Amino acid sequence: MQTETILLIIAAFIISLIIALYQYFYKAKKRQKKHLFFAFLRFLSVFALLVLLINPSFKKNTYYEEKPNLIIAVDNSSSIRHLKQDQNVSQFINRIQQDNNLKDRYNISYYSFAEGLTDSLNLSFNQRQTNISKALEDLDQVYKNSTAPTILLSDGNQTYGKDYQFSSNSYKQAVFPVILGDTIQVVDTKIEQLNVNRYAYLKNRFPIEVILTYSGDQNVRTRFEVTSGNAVLYTKEIVFSEEQNSSVINFTLPANNVGVLQYRARLVPLSNEKNKVNNTKTFAVEVIDQKTNILLVSDIIHPDLGAIKKSVESNERRSLVIAKPSNVKDLDEYQMIIIYQPNSRFRGLYEQLNTLQKNYFTIAGAKTDWVFLNRVQKKYTQEITRQTEYYIPRFNPNYNAFLFEDIGFQNYPPLIGAFGEVRMNVNYDPLLYRTISNIETEEPFLVTIEQEGVREALLLGEGLWRWRAQNYLDAKNFENFDDFFGKIIQYLASSKRKSRLNTVSESFYYGNSNIKISAEYFTKNYEFDRRGNLRISIRNKNTEAIQTIPMILKNNSYEVDLSNLTPGDYDYTVSVIDENISKSGSFSVLEYDVEQQFLNADVTKLKRVATNTNGKYYYINQIDSLINNLLTDQRYQVIQKSKENVVSLIDWKYLLGIVILLLAIEWFARKYNGLI
Incomplete structure (x- = not known):
């Protein structure tokens, strides 16, 4: 307690004493023994009130014990069952749960992991993927400020993610791997990896690369x-x-039929092989009738032309041809046309476009002849100023012609376009607006137009090559820009009219991958509708079994996860409840379980994890040794800690009650003796 507070309490004592003596002795006409009692009561009540006003504080120490945490992380992937270790895991967990010495020494927490980390032990051993590195990263976040040695029960076989033997260097806790599975190397041949493109073109041959491996000494x-x-x-x-002990085979197969073609690769097992599952792999290729052919017409040489070609052909299902307007002949060979900075030499091209009703993408810039362009079409008009301006793009989040996300347009370099107002004479969807000298405007910069079944996109600026280069500087790849440009191409290359319900799915899925189908549902004004109630019906073509599942709204689409489907061929129908709208499709699930490709535990990597984290590895039959080590390890002790709390007297509510009680006794005593 501070000296100032002590002095105030002494002063309160003196003041209380003076008040009591003054009232009951100095002012009293007759001094009787009962006045001494009344003075004592008054002294106590006044002193208590003054002390409450001073509100001194006291320090209170509480002591408690803090146990270290003990994490039990169990591999819940199907490889554990495949290696016949599921019973061993259950016995191990029971042994830990029944050990009272461990409970007294540690706060024990149980987790399971496969693709992700789960804070429970609902062990099914049916998960199709394993990411040990991700599990360790998540545990590191949870226990980053505490002591938490980790028991890792796993066969060490990881199917995807960062290599955990190296990423474990950053894990702050000691890891004690418990190795599950056979550690003896046995004779085995397997298909280590099979590489093939998802798509091929009709009448072409598609390449396949296969890596075969062998473990044995014969x-x-x-x-x-x-x-x-x-x-x-x-x-x-x-x-x-x-x-x-390895062989790489490269060969090609013909693509003679359109559609999804399924194949089976097989390495004939040896007579003494135990694991024959990893000798077979099923794969599929979707054969496409033809590429999307695109024609880019330009009368000038510009860096944009190369950037556009690279972006378009980043998708192998598209090809782009660059030609001058005088060399354009048969437009029927192309699904869409890109017109780059048109001038009067493009007159014949526009006449063909009007006749054939082709979709096209107009890119205007500093060298565009707007007098000609204003005359040759009536959809939009540019004010003629003969001057140029730098325009910065601004994304329109309400764009609804197709799903699109902002890729950081506000950080992209400005494009050069004609200065002046653009007047739109038809209905249009703005994807980007103009920002001029940091002034945001509602003037269109990139728009899409659909009129009488013909689709057009209009970009009012040149310099797209700068955007693609900026994308590489930001992300070290061109994916965002190529995806942005590809969606515009996809929209224009399609002749389908707008539909209120669209579905997105692959033609086939591998059994170890996530099987997700998404849908987009729009209002009658073609605005995304978040109020929709969508469901999907899945029919197995082989068994005729049907299941209906509601679809969940996720960002700007409805989605369903069908990863639990067994291999086979399926039809699906997405429908909107209370609306007469539905979409159907089909897909195949190929049989493949990567977890069954493993024959042994990966002892080397698990040992490396123990070394990296100052832990120690054990085999599943060494549980007694592990428990003894955890109980005797001096790094993990129960620590007694103290907590100092500063308590103010005003928080002690009983003192106020005592004051009220003293005043009440004094009042009743005086009343009884006729002093009131």
């Missing part, structure tokens, strides 16, 4: 083959030895 001979149905399309004899 010279063996086997055969690799690829089949489709009952037909064998490719076969090759393979020879392995202890030194020659």
Whole structure:
């Protein structure tokens, strides 16, 4: 307690004493023994009130014990069951839960992980992917400010994510890996990896690369083959030895039919192999009739032309041809036309476009002849000033012709365009607005127009190559810009009219991937409708089983996760409840479980994790040794801590009650003795 507070309390004592003596002795006509009692009561009540006003504070120390945390993280992937370790895991967990010494020493928390981390032990051992690195990163965030040694029960086989043997260097807790699975190397041949493009073009041949591996010390001979149905399309004899334990095969297959073609790659197992699942892989290729052919017409040489070509052809399903307006002949070969800075030489091209009702993309800039362009079409008009201006793009979040997200346009360099007002004479959807000298305007910069079944996009500025370069500086790739430009191309290359319900799905999915189908639902004004109640019906073509699932709103689409579907062929129908609107499609799920490709535990990586984190590795049958180590490890002690609380006297409510009680006793005593 501070000296100032003590002096104030002494002063309160003296003042209270003076008040009591003054009232009951100095002013009293007759001094009786009862006045001494009354003075004492008055002294106590006044002194208590003054002390409450001074409000002294006291320090209070409380002591408690803090246990270290003990994390039990269990691999819940299907490889644990495939390696026949699920029973061992259950016995291990029961042993930990029943050990009272561990409970007294640690606060034990249980987690399971596969693709992600879960704070429970609902072990099913049916998860299709494993990401050990992500599990350690999540645990590091949860326990970053505490002591928490981690027991990691896993076979060490990770199917995707960062290599955990290296990322564990940043994990702040000691990890004690418990190795699950057989550690003895056995004879095994397998298809390590199969690389193939998802798409191929009709009448072409598509390449395939296969990596085959062998573990063993004998010279063996086997055969690799690829089949489709009952037909064998490719076969090759393979020879392995202890030194020659891998083989890379490159070959091509013909794409003779349009649609999704399924294939089966098989490395014939050896007679003494235990795991034959990893000798087979199913894959598929979607054969497309033709590419989307695009014609870019320009009368000048400009860096934009190269940027546009690179962006368009970043999708292998598209090709772009650049031509001068005088060389344009047959437009029927192209799905859409890009017109770059038109002038009077483009008159014939516009006449063909009007006749054939082709979709096109007009890009105007400093060298555009607006006198000609204003005359040759009536959809928009540019004020003629003969001057140029730098325009910065501003994204319109309410754009609804197709789904699109802002890719950071506000940070992109300005484009050069004609100075002056642009007047739109038809209905249009603005994707970008103009910003001039940091002044935001509602003038269109990039718009899409749909009139009488013909779609057009209009960009009022040149310098797209700067945008693509800026995208690379920001993200070290061109993906965002190419996706932005690709969506415009996709919109213009499609002749489909607007639909209030659109679905997005792949033609096929691999069994180990996430199977997601999304849908876009619009109002009658073609504005995205978040009030929709959508559901999807899935029919298995083989079993005729049907299941109906509601779709969940996620950002600007409705989505459903169908990752639990078994391999097979499916039809689906997305419908809007209380609306006569539906969309149908189909897809295939290919049989593939990456977790079943493993034959042994990855002991090397788990040992590396223990070394990186100052832990120690154990095998599943060494649980007693692990428990003993955790109980004797001097790094993990129960710590007694103290907590100092500063308590103000005014928080002690009983003192106010005592004051009231003293005043009440004094009043009743005086009343009883006739002094009031």
